[in-house]
Amino acid sequence: MAGSVSSRAWRRRAASAGFCLLIAAILFYTLFPFYWAIVSSLRSGSELFSISLLPLHPAWGNYAAVFRDEPFARNIANSMLVASLVVLIALALSLGAAYALGRLRFTGRRTLLMTILGVSMFPQIAVLSGLFALIRTLGLYDTPWALVLSYLIFTLPFTVWVLTAFMHDLPRELEEAAIMDGARPVTIIRRIFLPLLAPAMVTTGLLAFIASWNEFLFALTFTLTPEQRTVPVAIALISGASAHELPWGRIMAASVIVTLPLIALVLAFQHRIIAGLTLGAVKG
Amino acid sequence: MRHASRIFLLCAGLLIGLGGAARAAQISIACSGLGVELALCRHGVEGWEKRTGNTAKIVTTPNSATARLALFQQLLAAHSHAIDVFQTDIIWAGTLGPDMIDLHKYVPKSVLAADFPRIVEADTWHGKLVALPWFTNAGILYYRKDLLKKYGLNPPETWQQLSHEAAIIQKGERAAGHSRFWGFVFQGQAYEGLTCDALEWVASSGGGTFVAADGKITADNPKAVQAIAWAASTVGKIAPEGVLNYEEEDARGVFQSGNAAFMRNWPYAWALAQSAGSPVRGKVGVEPLPSGTVGGPHVGTLGGGNLAVSRFSRHQAEAASLVRFMTSYAEQKYRAIHGAFNPTIVALYHDPAVLQADPFFGTLLPTFQGAVARPSSVTGRLYPRVSAAIFDAVHAALGGSITAKAAMAEIERRLARLSDNGRW
C-alpha cells in the first residue's frame, strides 16, 4: 500500500517535471526567434556575426538608421490608416448583410453565405491582374486607397461570416417585440443588435486589423514609392544602403519595432482574439 | 456615425489633393540602393537641386535587377507618372524602349561622343536614344592578396587554377580556426545575376553567348557544358551551398567580412571593401575573371546603369536636365572616386584622381572595353524569358538536380520554343 502511494507520487512528480519541460520547450519554440531578433538588432558591424546569446555592446544605431534612411514612421502610419479604414468599412457593410443573412429567411440564403465564404478562398494571384486594372482605371495606383479597396476581398467575407453567426445565435424574441411596435429594420439593427454585437465586432475588427496589417502581395504590387508602402513591404525591401553593414541588423530592428505593438495588442485582447479564431471550431 | 465617416473621407480627400499639389514642382528618380549607390544618387540629386532650384525625390527600388524590371514594367503599364527618371539596366533598352522619351532631343552629339560608343549603341533602340549612359560594369574577380601571399600563390589565370587555389586557402584557413571560411563566392541565385555569371563562365571557355548576334541559339555545346560543369563542381566544395541563394550583396557580405578568398562581383564592391571599418581593407586585389583555358579570353559580362526619362513624366524637360547633370563628367568622376563606379566617359579613365582611387580602372580598361553583352538586343522583348530559361537551368545544375549537359540542353530547348527556332 505504502509502495504504490510513493510510486504514484514519484510518477506524478516526474510527470510535472516533464510538463514543465514541455512548457519551457513551447515557450522557447515560439519566443526564441524574437529574442534573437532583438539581440541582433542591438548589434552592428562585425559583431552581427557573432553567435553569443547576449549582445556585448548593445547599440541603438540600427533603430536610428531604420527611421533615418527609410520613411518608416510613414510606413507605420500607412499601415495603421489602411488597416483601420478597412476594418471600419468592412464592419459597416457587414452589419446590414449579417442581419439579412442571419435573421431573415429567404431562398438561396445558404448558397449565398457559402459563396461569400468562398470568396475568402480566392487565391490572391487570381485577382491580382484584375484588381491592378481596376486600380489603374480608378487612378488609385500608389495610394493607400488601392489597398483599402483590395483588402476588402478577404476582410468582408470574414466579417460577414462571423457577424452572421453571431446574429443567428441571438434569440428571436429580441426583434419580435420591436417588429410588433412597427420598427424599421434599420432601427432594429441600430438600437437592438448593434449594442449586443459590439463585442463580436471588436473581435472581428481585431482579427481583420491584424490580417490587413500583415498583408504583403497586394501591398507590394499596388504601391511603389517608399512613402506609400506599408510595413511588410518596407521591411522586405530594406536594402544594404550603408557601406559596411549587411542590412540584417536593420531588418531585425524594423521587425522588432513592428512586432512589439502587435504583442501588446495580443496580450491586451487575448481572450477576444482567441474567441474570434475559434468561432468556427465550436458549433452549437 | 455616417456623418463622421463622410467628413473624414472629405478631409482625407482634401489632404490627398493638397499633397498632390505640393508635389507639382518635384520630379522623382528611381535609382538603385545597392551598397553606397543611394548616397551617391543623393549627392547627384542634391547637386542638381542646388544648380537648378527644382526638387527631386529619390525612390528606392529592390536590389534584384529582375524585381526592379518587373516593378518598372508594372509602373509603365499603369501609365503612371509617379517616376520621371528611371535607372535602367543596359539590357532593358529593348524592353523599356517604347516607354522612354528620345533623349537625342536634349543631348547634343558632342556629349554622346565622349562616351564608350558600344554603350551608347546598346542604349539606342530603333534609332531612339532610350537612356544616357551613367556607369558601366563588367564582372571582375576580387581576391585576398594577403592570403595568396601567405600560401605562396599567384592570382589565377584559369578557372581550374582558381578552384585549386581556393581549395588550398580554404583548407588552410579552416585548419587555422576560421570555420566559416570559403574559397569562392559568386551570384548563384535564380535571377539575372546568375545569367551574368553563367555568361562569363561559358564565354570565357569558348562556349559562345547562349544566343549569337544573329539570333542563332548556341547554348548546347561541349565547351559551354564543361564551363557549367566546372561551376557546379565548386558548390559545396569551395563555394558554400548557400551561394545558391546569393545575390551581389550576399556574396559581398561574405567576402567583406573576411570569410572568402575569391569573389566574383561588379566593381562597386571595391570602394566598400576599401572603406574605413572594412575587415578586408587594404587586403583586396582585383583582376579580370579567369578564362577556361590557358591563354583564353578573359570575359566580364557587360552591365551598367543608364538614366532614362519616362514618356509619362509630366516634367520631361526638368527630368532630362537631371539626367544630363547626373551623367556629367563631374558627377561620374565623383562616383568613380567615392563608389568605384566605372564611368562611361572615356576621358575619365585617364584622370589621375580617378586612377588613384581605383587603380584597376587603368589596368582593367581592356576588360571594360571588351566586356561581353548579354543577348538582350537580339532577343528584344523576350529577353526576361530568355534570361529566366538560362538562370533556371544553370541554377538546377549548380544545385546538382540535373547535370550540366541536361541544363544546356534544356536551355537550348526552351529558347528554341520561345523564339520559334531562332526567329526573335
Added chain:
Amino acid sequence: MRVLEKIRPERDDRQSSRSGARPAAALARRRRVTAAAFLAPMLGVLAVVAAWPLLHTIWFGFTNAELGGGPAQFIGLHNFASLLADPGWWRSVVNTLIFAALSVALEAALGMVIALALNRRFPGRFLVRAAVIVPWAIPTVVSAKLWAWMLNDVFGIINAVLVDLGLLGRPVAWVAAPHTALFSVVLVDAWKTTPFVALLLLAGLQVIPGELYEAAEIDGARPAQTFFSITLPLLRPALLVALIFRTLDALRVFDIIYVIAGDNPASMSMSVFARQQLVEFQDVGYGSAAATLLFVVVAIVTVIYVRAGGLWQEA
C-alpha cells in the same frame, strides 16, 4: 423619425388588409426586398473587388495578352494546353502539394501537443497562451526574415549551434540547397501558423466534458488510450475545421515562399509561378491561365471539404 414610426403600422395594416388573401407571400416578398436592400452594398463591393477581377483573370487566360499593351486576341485553350505541358508549372504544383501536406501535418501534430499542454491548468497559463499567439500575429514577412537570418548558411545561429553541438559536420544552406529549400519553408510556415491550429484544437478540447476523463482514469486507462479513444474522436470537428482552413491556405501560399526564397524553382509554389509569369514576364495570358488553374484546384478542394466535413448542413 418617431412620427414615421407611428405612421408605419397604419400603412402595414392597410396593405395586409388589401392582400388579405396571401399575407404570407407578401411577407416573404417584403423580407426578400429588405434582405436585398441590406445585402446590396456588401455584395456590390464584393462584386467589384472579387467577382470582376476573377472573371477578368479567367477571361485573360484565354487570350495572349501582354502587360506592355497591344490588343489581346482570343486564343482558346492554348495557354492551358501549354501550362499542362510546362515542366515548370508541374514542378510548382508538386512543390505546393508537398508544402501543403507537410506543413498541415506538422501544424496538426505540433498544434495538438500545444493544445493538450494549454488545456491543463497551471500558473502562468495566461502568459504562455499569449506567447503562443505571438508568431501568428506578426507579419509573414517578419517571420520570413527572422528565420532567413537564423537559417543563414554563413552567419546563422542555427547552423552555428548545430555545428558546435556536433550534429552537423558543416553548415547547411537550408534555404538555398534544392533538397532542403522546401523543408525550410515548411518549417517557417509551421512555426508561424501552429498557433492558429493550436487555438482551434484548444477550443475543441475545452468543450469535452471533464467527467469523461475522470471515468477513464477510474477505469485505469493509460494516457495514450484516453487520448485515442476519447480525446481524438471528440476533437474531430475542430480538427477537421483546422485542417480545411490550413490546407486551403497552404495551397495558395505566396508570401513566405517569395520572401524567403524568391523565384527559386526548387521551392516555387503555384502562386509564385503565376506571379512570375504575370509580373516578371509580362505574360498576362499565360499568368492568368496559371492563376485560373490554381483557383480551380482550390475551389475543388474547398467543395470536397465542405461536403465531406458537413459544413453545408451547419450553415
